[in-house]
Amino acid sequence: MTALTIFFCGTGSTKFxxxxxxxxxxELVSTLASHHLGREFAEWIVVDGPGSGNLQADDLFTKSEEYGLSGTLFGKGWEQNVQHAINIIKGQCDWQREQLTEEEYNRLKAAGIPIEDVKVEGSWFWRKYNYGDRSVTQQALQEQIIKTFRKDGVIPTQVNxxxxxxxxxxxxxxxxxxxKDSELKNIPVNIFAIDPVPGIGNFQDDKVKLGxxxxxxxxxxxxxxxxxxxSCVIPQTATGTKTHIYPIPxxxxxMAGxxxxxxxxxxxxxxxxxxxxxxxxxxxxxxxxLKRWGVQLxxxxxxTHADLENLGKAMVDNEAKYRLMHKYSYTYFSELDQGERYVSLGSQGVNFSAVKGAIYAPATGLTTSVLDVDSYQHIR
Structure with missing residues (x-):
C-alpha cells in the first residue's frame, strides 16, 4: 500500500x-512538503504554482511552457501541472528533457567528466547554446524511483x-x-485546501465541484x-464526502504563514x-x-487543546488588526463587500457567512467561532 501526497503551491510560490x-x-505548503519523511516521487511531490518562473520545467513528467505574467494573472500552466501529477500517479512520463542544461553541463565539466564542448549555433544576436544530451534523463530516474519504492504496484492506493x-x-x-480516468477513478482522494482561489473567469465545474x-x-x-x-471556492462535494470547512481571521x-x-x-x-x-x-x-491519512511528518x-484555546483568544484580542486588513488589496481594487467577503459556493456567489448547513461538519461552517475549539473534533 502506498499513499501518495501531492503538494500544490499557490500562484508565484515554489518548492523552495x-x-x-x-x-x-x-510558506505552509512547501514547508509541509519539506517535512514529509517518505521518498520523493514515490510517496510525495511538490508542484510549483502558476506564475512561479517555471523552475521545475526540466523535471516535469509533461512538457510545460513559460507563461510568465499570464500564469500569475490567469493561472496559465496549471493544466500542465495537473497532467504532470497524473503522470506521477501512473509512474510514467509523456515527455523527457533529453538535453543538458547549462548548470548540469558546467557541473559535469568541473568534475572532469568527458563530455563534448558546448556547441554555439546561430548568429551573434540570435545565438543559442547546445550543451549536449543527457545519458539518463531526470524523468527516467524518477520513473525508476517510483517503480522501486512504491509498494504493491506503481498505482498508489490513496492520494492526498x-x-x-x-x-x-x-x-x-x-x-x-x-x-475521469478509468485507471485512477477508484483511488480514494483526500484534500486539504487553504483558501482555494481560482482568479477571475476560472469558475468552471472542474474547479468548483468534486466527485x-x-x-x-x-x-x-x-x-x-x-x-x-x-473570491475563494467552497466546492460542491458529492453525497458521502466528509466535508469540513473553517473560517480563520x-x-x-x-493562511499560508x-x-x-x-x-x-x-x-x-x-x-x-x-x-x-x-x-x-x-x-x-x-x-x-495528513498523519490521519497515513503520512509520516x-x-x-x-x-494541545490549551494551545488552540490560547491561539483563539489571541485572534479575538487582535480583531481590530484583522479588520484593518480590509483596506489592503493584492490587486489594488477591493470588493464591494457590504461587510463580508464574497465567495463562490460551487458556482454560486454568496456572502461568507451564508456557507453553513448540515452537509458540513461542523454545521456552523464559515460562521464557526475561533473560540469553539471543540469544532475541530471532526478533523482530529
Missing amino acids: DDINANYWDG LVGWSRGGISCHMLANAMF PNVKEYVGFYARDERSKGF GRHAT NATSTGGVPNGAGDLKILVEPGRIVRHFAEVC DKSLNL
Whole structure:
C-alpha cells in the first residue's frame, strides 16, 4: 500500500518557499512538503504554482511552457501541472528533457567528466547554446524511483492533496481528472485546501465541484480577504464526502504563514511576526489530517487543546488588526463587500457567512467561532 501526497503551491510560490523571507516560519505548503519523511516521487511531490518562473520545467513528467505574467494573472500552466501529477500517479512520463542544461553541463565539466564542448549555433544576436544530451534523463530516474519504492504496484492506493490559493484549486482539478480516468477513478482522494482561489473567469465545474472519489475535504478560508478577484471556492462535494470547512481571521496569505499586519501588502521591516495565530492553526490541522491519512511528518507543531484555546483568544484580542486588513488589496481594487467577503459556493456567489448547513461538519461552517475549539473534533 502506498499513499501518495501531492503538494500544490499557490500562484508565484515554489518548492523552495519554506525559506521565503515573506513567511516568518516558511510558506505552509512547501514547508509541509519539506517535512514529509517518505521518498520523493514515490510517496510525495511538490508542484510549483502558476506564475512561479517555471523552475521545475526540466523535471516535469509533461512538457510545460513559460507563461510568465499570464500564469500569475490567469493561472496559465496549471493544466500542465495537473497532467504532470497524473503522470506521477501512473509512474510514467509523456515527455523527457533529453538535453543538458547549462548548470548540469558546467557541473559535469568541473568534475572532469568527458563530455563534448558546448556547441554555439546561430548568429551573434540570435545565438543559442547546445550543451549536449543527457545519458539518463531526470524523468527516467524518477520513473525508476517510483517503480522501486512504491509498494504493491506503481498505482498508489490513496492520494492526498494539499494546496493553497490556485494550488487549492489545482487539488480540485486533479481530483476531477482522476475521476475521469478509468485507471485512477477508484483511488480514494483526500484534500486539504487553504483558501482555494481560482482568479477571475476560472469558475468552471472542474474547479468548483468534486466527485465521489473525494472521501474527505478539509478547507480553511480567510475571513478578512477583500481583494478584487480573490473570491475563494467552497466546492460542491458529492453525497458521502466528509466535508469540513473553517473560517480563520486574516487574509489570503495569512493562511499560508505570512504573519504581517497587512497580510503581505506590503511586508514592512520588523512586521513579519505580528499575526502568527491563523497560520499556526492551519498548519497544525494540515499536519493532523495528513498523519490521519497515513503520512509520516517531521517537525510537527503538535498543538494541545490549551494551545488552540490560547491561539483563539489571541485572534479575538487582535480583531481590530484583522479588520484593518480590509483596506489592503493584492490587486489594488477591493470588493464591494457590504461587510463580508464574497465567495463562490460551487458556482454560486454568496456572502461568507451564508456557507453553513448540515452537509458540513461542523454545521456552523464559515460562521464557526475561533473560540469553539471543540469544532475541530471532526478533523482530529
